[in-house]
Amino acid sequence: MVNRVMILGSINVDSIYQVTRFPQPGETVAVKQKSYAPGGKGANQAVAAARSGAKVSFIGAVGADNDGQEMVKTLAENNVDTSKIAVDPDNGTGSAVITVDENGQNDIMVYGGANQAMTTVQLNDLEQELAGTDFIVAQLETPQEVTLAAFKLARQQNVITILNPAPATDLLPELLEYTDIIIPNETESSLLTGISVNDEPSMLQNAKFFKSQGVKNTIITLGEQGVFYVTADGHHGLVPAFKVKPVDTTAAGDTFIGALSSQLSPNLGNFESAITYAQRASSLAVQGMGAMPSIPLAEEVEKALGSQK
Template sequence: MQKRKNVVVLGSINADIILKLARLPKPGETMKLQGFETAGGGKGANQAIAAARSSSEVHFVGRVGADAYGKMMCELLQKDGINIEHIKTDANNPTGQAYILLQDSGENSILVNSGANVFIQEEDVKDARYLIEKADVIVAQFEVPINRIIEAFKMARAAGVSTILNPAPATKVPDKLLELTDLITPNEVEAEMLTDIHVDNPISQRNAARMLQAKGVKNVILTLGSEGAYYLTENNQEQAVPAFKVKAIDTTGAGDTFIGCLAAKLNPNFDNISQAVHYANKASSLTVQKIGAIPSIPTEKEVTRR
């Protein structure tokens, strides 16, 4: 039986306000909503819950506002057994919010008010040093300040803890952060932002991955949506792992499910990377068949069920 992983997530916590509509409105057009829901979200929270539901011990480092959304999100995380001791309440800034425009096609567009997520302080990371140093892996994304990620990854690297960087939303990344990253997991858009290579075929996938390695990253997994994923390891192992073909109802949280499940299942030496990516792909395929981010993330039992 695989050892239960100890995962630290340094990340964002948002309340998702889901607006259901037939299609995106044209400029100047007024449309009626087909429905409205509020659910838990934020890339960090989604990834933490995905890892927890895949049998990991998860600790969270982040911030919420002193408001109803913050209380709701802390309760949601605790419900999945996530340690929230290092989620601090910010009296001056609201809990992050994401407004998700969900179309009939299952595609979504998202508007984010970052709130307390971007006010994570250096002392927040320092206070969590002991958690980071005893973890198996730390996961971070770009809905929190990059400087805080660098600080946390330095602690992890010094302690021999694996680092996973989900470079989303897409932005330029300092080389010093890439050099502290054991595994980076960009999608096609993020990969192009990082490498200036348009990723649309196997050759461009390999070229983008090799460029990321040249910048200091040890291992690369490109997430390719309905096409699955491609990985390249520091030992030059590579493989395209196909996605599971399903009818997508809502793609919100699919990428985060992949990252969280990957963190839960990937061995520190990456010797099971093919199996871990396969598992994460299957989990993502289950996520897109339900509405919302956190409500749609599957459990390990659901993923492994035949």
């Protein structure tokens, strides 16, 4: 069975500037190299889910500009249904301006643009779209009011809601009530719960906090340490990450979430095997440069899993 996954989220075109050192306020420095990269947590997660075989649709917005057109094309080329991506005439396509110095340190400025200007008007015919959908996945690079409204509609239709609370920020209190699975990384989790994540008991405490807010399932990603999960029935465990040599960990989390949503059984009966698949996918992603280009296809993940056995 192929999972049907709806991603509600951000679409960005990032500009990356390489400099010798960062400019001081008022100072001009030369840029050594300039490049562009498709991104946005929503777009990355959609591509990850689609490359792992899910049937993916996207709710999002781009500006009426070249970046927007290119991103819609990129998503479509990755078999993502782009028919619900709005073109915003008043705001540009979202972007991150990333400056990297010669020590590899980075400075990032984010322009929310069309992502942040999304409104619930975009959800007008969502009920129809949700029929037959297994999972809806959202992050925090688009307005929380829109996510909350979408999650409320999803609940009515028994569509499982997945929240990736990234980048970390305060949440609308009601949002967790309508979240079935929360997937933060360790920093995001401790920021939301106020409980630091350092050992298994502290992770259980984090999950307990989320449960008290209405979220039955918690998955905390721990970078190279792997993943800690707690399911609705209290089953929990730490699944170690695959040991690899990372070259660029950008979008490790996005790959994990997209891949997971493609593999989780809609009755949530296969948490551990879906987590293993998703960790294998993200372990491949961290071995390649860039966000989207390094997101693996299902065949590559299956092959890597096979050679592990």
